Amino acid sequence: MKMRFIVPLIAAAGIALSAPVSAEDYVIDTKGAHAFVQFKISHLGYSWVLGRFNDFSGGFSYDEANPAASKVSVTINPASVDTNHAERDKHLRSKDFLKVDEFSQITFTSTGYEVMGDNKAVLKGDLTLHGVTKPIAIDVTHIGAGKDPWGGYRRGFEGTTKLTLKDFAIPMDLGPASSEVEVFLSVEGIRK
Template identity: 65%
Template sequence: MKKVAIFLFAALMGATAQAAEYKIDTKGAHAFIQFRIKHLGYSWLYGRFDDFSGSFQYDESKPAESSINVEIDVASIDSNHAERDKHLRGEDFLHVEKYPTATFKSTSYEPMGNGKGKLSGELTLRGVTKPVVIDVEHVGGGKDPWGGYRQGFTGTTEFALKDFGIMYDLGPASQTVEMILDVEGIRI
C-alpha cells in the first residue's frame, strides 16, 4: 500500500511539474501579429497579419522551459491599403504564391526577472530560416469568465528585410521591420 501511495504522489508531482499547453486565442481576437516600418524616414507604416495559429507551453514556476510555435498565413497581410497589400503579397516582398506561410519555432527562453525575458527561436519567411530574439513580457494570467484559464504575453523584435530575401529598395530609413506580438492563450 505504501508503494502505491508513493507512486501516486510521484505521478501527481510529475504532472504538476509539466508546463501547461495553451492554444493561441485568434478566434476571440485576443492575439495580434503586427509590424511597423519607417515610411521614407518621416513616419511609421503599420500593418498586421490577420490569420495565424499556434500554441505555447508555459509554467509560471519554470519560465525557462517555455516554448511556442506559430504559423502565419502571410497572404492575410493588412496594411490598411489594398494596392499596397497586393504589392506586399507579390514577389518583391512576401511572394505568397511560392511561400504561403511563415513560421516561428522557439528554441529557448531566458527569464530576465519581473516577468520579462528573451525568447530565442527560428523565423522562417520566404523560405529563409534565421534566428531571432524576441523581447517578451508576461502581461498576466488567470481564470476567465467562461471557466477557462489564460496567459498573456507581449513581445517585440526587429530584423533586416534583406535577411529574408526581401531586396526591394524602400530607402535607407526602411531597411528593418519591427514586429509587435501580443499573444493570449487558453489552456487546453
C-alpha cells in the same frame, strides 16, 4: 510603401512558452481576436506604415516552476497582410516582398526562453520568412494569467523584435530608413 515582415511573429508571435512534464499547454486565442501580430516600418524616412497579419495560429507551453523550459510555435499566413490599403497589400504579397504564391507560410519555432526578471524574458527561436530561416530574439513581457468569466484559464504575453528585410532575402529596397521592420506581438492563450 512596401514592408518587411515577420513575424512575428512572431510573434509574436509570439509570444508564448512551453515546458516539460508539469507545463501547461495553451492555444493562442485568434478565434476571439485576443492575439495580434503587428508591424511598423518607415516609409522612406518620412512617416510610418502600420500593418498586421490577420490569419495566424499557434500554441505554447508554460511552466511557472520552470519558465526557462517554455516553448512556442506559430504559423502565419503572409497573404493575410493588412495595411488598410488594398493596392499596397497586393504589392506586399508580390515577388517584391512576401512572394506569397511561393512562400505560403511564415513560421516561428522557439529554441530557448531566458528569464530576465520582473516578468521579462527573451524568447529565442527560428523564424522562416520568404523561404529563409534565421534565428531571432523577441523581448517578452509576461502580462499575467488567471481564470476567465467562461470557466477557462488564460495566460498572456507581449513581445517586440526588429527584423532586417535583407536578412530574409526580401528584394525590395526602399533605402536605409526602410531597411528594418518593427514587430509587436500580443498573445493571449487559452489553457487546454
